[in-house]
Amino acid sequence: MDISPIIKEKAPIILAEIKKAKSVLLHCHPSPDPDSVCSVLAMKSAIEQLGICATIIRGDSEIISDGFACFPGIDLIVDKSFGEVDLKEFDLFIILDSGSPSMISYINTPVFPMAIKTIVIDHHKSNQLYADINLVDMCSSTAFVLFQLFTLWNIKLTKDIALNLFIGMYTDSGGFKYAPIDYKVFEAAAILTKIAPNFVDTIFYIENTRSKESLYFEAIALSSMETFLGDNIAMASVSFKQLEEKHIPHDDLHSDIPNQLKSVVGCNIGMILVEREPRQIKVSMRSRDVEKFDVSKLAVAFGGGGHRAAAGIRFVDMSLEDVKKVIVAKAKELYNL
Ligand SMILES: [Mn+2]
Known part of the structure; x- marks a missing residue:
């Protein structure tokens, strides 16, 4: 199995650091996706x-998706949210x-360096x-970085670890279709699905x-579609008022609309x-x-982050119309439209 050079170096x-620690803290990021949740679950088992000892906190999001x-x-x-954690109980995060x-906590954003040792493992550019x-390898998922680390650390891939790693890899790559993806991901997936053959039931359930x-939510979003800059940008927008009218909770705001x-x-x-929330976009x-x-x-450009193919931003104290205007103006400049 080919392992990424940067992972080999940092493993x-x-x-x-893990072996030096007594108690490790892990978290789910705000609006956690399966890559966030499955990666922390697999890491807890490995530690x-x-x-x-390893403890996972749910973080900012009050409920984790059904x-x-x-x-x-x-x-x-x-x-527990990040603000409710006593860092003295841990020696490694x-x-x-x-x-x-802000992906640790948007509500209670921590300041670095922290009072305890910190390690970032991620795949966001x-x-x-x-x-x-910091171990950042620009591959398809954090779960795939962990698969490689666990291989180097000789962690036994139990059925539970295998299922969590597979689900993180599968979902974050859109079902193995978003770049960057290559044969190495499929090799890992083959190993994991041999150990956890119930992966199909889990995908069905999700x-x-x-x-x-x-x-x-999707119906409102799709019917709001507008295009800008010679159709180069297609935009959907949903107001707080519309969310209230249909009683749509934050939990249901994930969607495939941008795709x-x-x-x-x-x-x-x-x-x-x-x-x-009003004026929070x-x-x-x-x-x-x-x-x-x-x-x-x-x-x-607006303090957000992500990948070349998928990225996100949060705006505070701005109207939907103003956010549209600033994004379109910046896109016109950045992409020479
Ligand atoms: Mn991810």
């Missing part, structure tokens, strides 16, 4: 195999799948390398636990603007041409 350094109920170990996540301190030790509110928008020929960037973007339309550039 022994990170392992030495425990090494004979060391679709994740079948992830092995999900019940072990402690119901391993930060997974989080490109910036925009990662700010803010911890004491994809078939939708609420009707999440469909209302659907960028699937139209000529629409090179698909994006959705959601006013989650979350933007998710997808690119259909990562060479010409690297959306991480647009995100970083």
Whole structure:
């Protein structure tokens, strides 16, 4: 199995830090996706195999999606936000799948360096390398970075670890279809699915636990579609008022809308603007041409982050109309439209 050179270089350094620790803290990032949750669950199991304690906190999001109920170990996540943690109880914080301190907590953003040793393990191009030790490999998922680390550390891939790693790799790559993806990911997937053949049931469960509110949300979003800059940008937007009218909770705001928008020929960037709270707007973007339309550039210009193909931004104290204007103006400049 080919292992990425940067992972080979950092693997022994990170392992030495874990072995020195007595108690390790792990977190789910705000609005956690399966790569965030499955990666921390797999990491907790691996750390425990090494004979060391590990605690996962749920982080900013009050509820973890119903679709994740079948992830092995999900019940072990402690119901605490980052602000509720006493750092004195830990001597190492391993930060997974989080490109910036605001992905540890948006509500209670930590300041670095922290009072305890910190390690970042991530795959986001925009990662700010803010911890004491940073391992950022720009592959398809954090779970895939962990698969390689665990191989080097000789961690036994139990059925639970294998299922969590597989689900993180599968979902973050859109079902093995988003770049960067190559034979190495499939080699890893082959090893993991041999150990955890029940992966199909888990995928079915994730994809078939939708609420009707999440469909209302998609309906509102799609019917709001507008295009800008000669159709290069296709944008959907949903206001706080609309969320209230249909009683749509924050939990149901995940969607595939930006991907659907960028699937139209000529629409090179698909994006959705959601006013989650009055005048607080979350933007998710997808690119259909990562060479010409690297959306991480647009995100970083507004303090956001992500990858060339998928990125996000949060705006505070701005109206939907103003956010649209500033994004379109910046896109015009960045992409010479
Ligand atoms: Mn990820």
